[in-house]
Amino acid sequence: MTDYVVGDIQGCYAGLKQLLHTIDFNPSKDHLYAVGDLVARGEDSLGVIQLCYGLGDSFTSVLGNHDLHLLAIHHGLKKAKPSDNLDALLNHKHINKYIDWLRAWPLAHCYNNNTLITHAGLYPSWSIAQANMMSDEIHAQLIHKKYPKLLAKMYGNQPYSWHSNLAGMERNRFIINAFTRMRYVSTHGALDFASKMHPNDAPNTVTPWFEHFNPQLRPHQQVIFGHWASLLGVTHQAQFIALDTGYVWGNKMSCLNLTDHTIIAVNA
Numbered sequence: 627m628t629d630y631v632v633g634d635i636q637g638c639y640a641g642l643k644q645l646l647h648t649i650d651f652n653p654s655k656d657h658l659y660a661v662g663d664l665v666a667r668g669e670d671s672l673g674v675i676q677l678c679y680g681l682g683d684s685f686t687s688v689l690g691n692h693d694l695h696l697l698a699i700h701h702g703l704k705k706a707k708p709s710d711n712l713d714a715l716l717n718h719k720h721i722n723k724y725i726d727w728l729r730a731w732p733l734a735h736c737y738n739n740n741t742l743i744t745h746a747g748l749y750p751s752w753s754i755a756q757a758n759m760m761s762d763e764i765h766a767q768l769i770h771k772k773y774p775k776l777l778a779k780m781y782g783n784q785p786y787s788w789h790s791n792l793a794g795m796e797r798n799r800f801i802i803n804a805f806t807r808m809r810y811v812s813t814h815g816a817l818d819f820a821s822k823m824h825p826n827d828a829p830n831t832v833t834p835w836f837e838h839f840n841p842q843l844r845p846h847q848q849v850i851f852g853h854w855a856s857l858l859g860v861t862h863q864a865q866f867i868a869l870d871t872g873y874v875w876g877n878k879m880s881c882l883n884l885t886d887h888t889i890i891a892v893n894a
């Protein structure tokens with residue numbers, strides 16, 4: 627009985643199959659968590675969704691920016707780019723079932739009380755308990771029948787900074803952006819969406835979110851995240867585990883064994 631967390635899959639069905647084979651994944655005993663971005667860009671997003679859906683209770687995901695974008699495209703709120711490679715999924719006869727399954731995942735999942743699994747990371751002034759509450763706020767709206775209203779208004783970069791008084795769509799948008807799009811923050815904690823480079827190449831006005839001091843995070847707590855392929859899995863801090871190793875860009879798909887804390891990867 628082993629629990630695993632897989633990094634960004636992004637429609638890479640062959641890579642996911644190879645990884646599950648490599649770890650000898652057994653859905654009757656093991657559990658697979660995913661950091662989100664299950665779909666988009668890879669060769670077979672439909673295959674990935676069908677495989678993950680088929681794992682039933684042995685699979686848990688959090689939502690990534692590409693997963694939310696798929697929901698918006700499905701509702702005609704955004705147009706897919708050809709490079710998204712989502713047509714086979716969007717045109718599938720069971721797409722409504724897959725959309726309902728996808729939108730029911732949260733933005734953050736707490737594992738064993740001290741490990742947060744989320745797509746982009748933990749905003750540096752939030753505790754894990756606060757992050758769970760923020761995730762629940764969005765989850766409640768995503769499982770509501772009027773959820774396309776949230777999708778229609780989630781796009782945009784502002785507000786850049788968190789304040790507990792944020793309300794309505796500004797609050798929703800900040801929470802969604804922090805959990806699904808964050809990489810760098812300014813010294814004052816403002817989200818910076820323009821910078822995507824490796825931290826070695828970053829201007830000194832911004833800091834990776836995981837290097838920004840978080841007074842709410844305890845030393846025994848961990849954050850497992852994806853989204854940031856150019857890190858290639860390196861944060862230099864055991865507390866922050868980066869699992870997007872850029873399989874879709876020709877690098878690796880990585881997975882963390884939560885029992886023995888080893889990382890297993892397959893090459894593209």
Ligand SMILES: [Mn+2]
Nearest residue numbers: 663690691853
């Ligand atoms: Mn992402």
